[in-house]
Amino acid sequence: MDDLLADFVAETREMLEASGGEIVAWEADPSDRTRLDTIFRFVHTVKGNCGFFDFPRLERLSHAAEDALSECRAGRREPDGALVSAVLAIIDRINAMTDSIEAGEEFPEGGDEELIAALQTGEAIEVSSAAMSAPAPTPGTGTGTGEEDSPDEAGDDTPVAAKAQTVQRSIRLPVDLLDEVMKGVSDMVLARNDLARRLREAGDQPTIDGPFDRLSTILADVRSSITRMRMQRLEQLFGSLPRLVRDLSNELGKQVMVDFEGGEVELDREMVEMVRDPLTHIIRNAIDHGIEGPGERLKNGKREIGMLRFSARQAGNQISLVVSDDGRGIDVARLAEKAVAAGIYSQAEIAAMSERRKLHLIFEPGLSTADSVSAVSGRGVGMDVVRANIERVGGSIDVVSKPGEGAQFHLKLPLTLSIIAALTVGSNGQRYAVPRSYVEEIVFGASDNVEFAAAGDRTLVTFRDRRVPCLALGEILGIGEVDESDWEEKTLVLIRLAGDEVFALAVDKVFDHEDVVVKPIAPAVMETRLYAGTTLLDDGRPMMLLDLPSIATSRMQLGEGRLASHLVDEKDDEQVRETMRIMLFVGLDGRRRAVRLETVRRIDTVAREAIDLDGQRAQAVIEGEILTLLGHDTGELPAERCRLLRLSDGDREVVYAVREVLDATEVDRDLVPASGDPLIEGVTLVEGSLVPVLDGHALFAGLAAPREARRTWSCRIPRESDWARTILEPLVEAAGYRIVSDEAEEADIAIELAESAHAKTAAGAREVIRLRSAPDAAGADDTTIYRYDRDGLLAALKQARIGRTA
Amino acid sequence: MTELLLQCLIAGRPAAIPAREVQSVIAVEDITPIPGTPDFILGLTALRSQALTVIDCARAIGVENSAPVDERRAAVVDLDGHLYALLVDEAYDVGEALSEAVAVPGGFGAGWQRAARGLVETEHGPTLLLDTSALICTPRQDAA
Known part of the structure; x- marks a missing residue:
């Protein structure tokens, strides 16, 4: 409601300002008809607006003024100085009241009657002295100083004006102008992108890159401000x-x-x-x-x-x-009856529909x-x-x-009309944008669980128990034929139209998600009914935005509801059965297992050196963080690189060693309980075979250390040695340590070269590993390690770490 | 008042585009094709971060053109808020029309007839004055 009120205030004030000059002119010449009309329009508008709000006093005042003025307009009354004064007094009062409304205050009671009475013929002199006792503020100056002593109750000096002046000012702008500015900014962004590309091509130019980055930041700010300006x-x-x-x-x-x-x-x-x-x-x-x-x-x-x-x-x-x-x-039943009665669907078609699809009949044309x-x-x-x-x-x-x-x-x-989130896809060497809102999923044609079938000229794809029509973008656009053998090389973008109709769009490649500025296209291009607009890529080349609903309608009569009912309708089951998403993987023992997808944060691949097994304790180092390792006890760890599922319960993380990550899929939420292994929550059926699902709770329950306790292990290496920098550093880093180069900073472990004269590397480190350049140890008490003894070095690093945690 | 004309060559014939409609003349390098459009729409090209619809004038008129696209120039015109690049064989100078556009008995041939406003005299001899909006709004060949 506040916004409406603010609009009212703004509009009233705007009119006051506009008619300010008119009022003065009218005062000079009361018989001026056009001035009279302007003022009449003002009080009339105020009166009309008051009707929307509960401002009886304002309404009464403006109504009285309107009455008097319409008498003059009708020629029944001759405007004279007294009338002018009375009308002006009312306008001033309206102004003052508007200020009170804006400041959210009560306007002092009383005084209105005198002002209204002043409009009556004959009583002018008496009233103008009463009502105009205060120095008349210059009309049209908005929140002038005059309001503080409103004509009535001069003793009550509520600081109306003082407050009114602190109220945030606003201006009204035509939306067209905003649109124009918005368009300009969008163009500026595109021009910036173009410039960015040229700068990239030209290589590093420190003198230009700095200011350019600043320009980019400013532009981004301006763009978001402008977008906000259009927000309501x-x-x-x-x-x-x-x-x-x-x-x-x-x-x-x-x-x-x-x-x-x-x-x-x-x-x-x-x-x-x-x-x-x-x-x-x-x-x-x-x-x-x-x-x-x-x-x-x-x-x-x-x-x-x-x-x-x-x-x-x-x-x-x-x-x-x-x-x-x-x-x-x-x-729903009546909806279905109506659909049959209207001849939109046959009884059989209706019978085959899920409840959900029947409900969606409400969106069919011609149904009520x-x-x-x-x-x-x-x-x-x-x-x-x-x-x-x-x-x-x-x-x-x-x-x-x-x-x-x-x-x-x-x-x-x-949020806005002109910028949309899009997925860029490639077909026959060109890029196209697909509005993100339609994209449900992206699957690879080569996946095992995707099957293609030909039904007449139509290609159907079956994916996760759903059979949907499949269209090749190349064919839609008439730029490429697709042989049956080609399908598996395509990437399928599953498109869900608003009516819950799904089809698969086969493209050569899926590139990226981008926010694109959509521009209209020429009518002749529009006629193709394939494109909804155009947008410019970062490199300045245009890209077409596909018009999916219209493609679906023209290619498959989708969207008109005809083909929709031929979809394999699995919705029914989905609604009854609650499902959950799991990630399938092959454990180190070669058996398939699964874990709830929500717990998987990401999949990491680490070097074998980053995994540390020591009796009961198993840890892995990923990017300087030590994480508890699970799943390693099911089988041999791979010799070189190991895949780890990084699981999180929100606060803490563990990693689970796997041989291979298979796929994410949806299964029945009710697991069959399995006893025996505490880490297994239960088993579920995936494509007909039993798969144990890890118990997320048990995985994390066994964790003792909260995440905060983990820290990055730092290692200092002698920076002055070329060998240390070029050979040693990558090795240590790969093992999961953070390299410290600052001499003053404390490090957990320091590596120094035994032959090196200055041993300052060791200062401030808790553990020191010394490396020698000769393969053979100098004596029995020589604890140094040969610099190319990789295993020895990693073992020493590990030893140092265990010593610290123990 | 005499009209200023951008004189050009389309499919080897002298032609002219009213200069007040032409924003600039550009060399068209990179064209992104738009599949599914009539053949006279060659695609889109970008000019100062704006997308222009590239129209092959010769094809829009209905004559085949042999000149390779990458050497051709285009006149940029604005029609109903959309920018178009009208691809021509050659773009020459801007010159004055020395006469009003007049019809020629017997016409200029179907395609030309539809896309031209008439024949004008110029310093370089008689030239066909093109009607850009008729040219751009060429009906689809399959629809015609």
Whole structure:
């Protein structure tokens, strides 16, 4: 509401400023008709605006002034000096009240009657002395000094003006201008990218690189500021909804309460406008079809008053907006009947659909669950239009409904219209951008669990029990034929369109995720219905943005709902059975095992030297951190390099030695318990064979040391020796130690050369390893190690570390 | 008032583009093809971080052109907020039109007829004055 109020204040003040000159001119010549009109328009607008808010005094004042002025306009009254004074006094009062509203204060009571009375003919002189007792502020100066002694209650000197002046000032700008600036900044970013590329090509140029980096930083800041300038709080949108809900529920004889959450979430101004209509439509539907009448609600054990809840939150560069009601939910059976009746689907097609797909029928054109066409909804504009509008701005909509408990509409909207997150893919030597919002998953055609099948001219791909149509980008664009043998070399990008239709887009290569600035394309290119826009790559070359919904529609009649029902519908099972994602791997003993995917932080490959086994204790050093090693006891460690799964419980980490990492997959959440091995949580079936799943809890429960206790081991080497720098340093570093070169810094271990005259390396180190250059030891008490005795050196490093931990 | 013309050569014929429509003349080097578009749209090229749609004038008119693309120049024009690079064989000087554009009895041939506003006299002799918007909005060959 605050924003609306701020708008009101800003608009009033803007008009005051604009009409300031007019008022003065009118005062000089009361008979000037055009001046009169301007002032009339001002009080009229103020009066109109007041109607939206609860400002009875302001409304009464402006109304009185409007009345008097319209008398003059109608020629029934001759404007004279007295009238001018009275109107001016009212305008001043409006100004002062506006300041109070802005400062959030109560305007002192009283005084209005005199001002209104002053408008009446004949009483002018008396009133102007009463109402204008204060020195009249110069009209149109906004928050001048005049307000502090408002005409009434001169004794009450609340520092209205003082406060009003500290209020943050704002200016109103046309959105076009903002857009222009935004476009300019986007172009600047592109120009910067171009320059960056040229600079890279030209090699290191310290004198230019510095300022250029600064320019880049500034540009990034400016860009984010400009983006913020275009942002509007959702409150703005929410503010207008209670009224709409009230009117609709009154009309339909229902009682509905609204609840808002996340009004502080900001969204691109334009986007706010784009979602206004769809949102209104959803609200209409919810009140008309969803929420029951009070009687029915009471009978069903619900509160008499229905609840309509709006919640918004920002997730990355997307806004998720959920509209939920606690009504009767969407009648899926009726939806299905309607679809059959309307001839959109056959009975058989409907029967084959999952509940979820049936629910999505609500987005089909020409469907409405309303039995009778009411004044509110069911006027032929359906949810299909809502969906189309939301998709047009790059968003998506989904619906969830529980019979008797209500329905929820989930809207996902991009933050801005012009910058989108994209995946860049390659086909026949060219790059194309695919909006990220459509990409569900990327799989390699060569994977074992991906199977291709030909059905007529259509290629189908089966992946994780789902069979979806597969389109080759090259073929869509008409630039490359795909033989059956080629499919396995492709990368498949699984595209999920808003209607939950999925297809696989086969591309040669997937490059990168990028935020791209989308520019419109020429109409002739648009006609191809293949592209949604163009964007420039960092190297300055243009790249086309694919228009996936329209490709799907033209190539497969997807999006029109025809082919969608032929999908292998596994959704049913997924909804009933809870699944979890696991990572399959082969342990050191050659057996397959799995671990919950959430616990896997990443996969590391380390040299055998970085792993240290010593009786019960097993540790691995990764990037200077010592981590507890598990899984090593199942079999032989590989001789050279070892793959480690790095598992984390959020605070602590362990590594698990594996022979090979296989794949991530989804399995039934209910594991079959297995007894015997405490580290195994249970077993599950993966492609028909039993796979034990590691018990994440047990893995971490056995850990004694919290993460903080781990530290990087540092090692100092003699910097003055070329051999130490070039041969020794990489070896020590590979073993997981941090090299200390600063003489003053303390090091855990120091390595020094026995022959070296100055032994200052050793200073400040807790353990010292001495290296000699002769292969043979000088004597029995010679503890030095031959500098090329790799094993000896690593053993000594290890020994030093154990000595420290013991 | 005489009109200034950018004189050029398209498919070996003298032609002219109204100079006030031309923002600049560039040498087109790198063209990113856009698959699926009519053949006269060669693709996109970048000019000062803006993407230009490259139109092969000769193909848009419907005559084959043999000149290799990398040696050709293009006139940059703006139509309805979109920038186009009109690829020509050669771009010469800007000169004055010495007459109004007039029709020629019998026409100039179908493609030329559609893309030209008429014949104008110039210092270099009679030249066809092109209508850039008609040229750009050439209907798709398969649709025609």
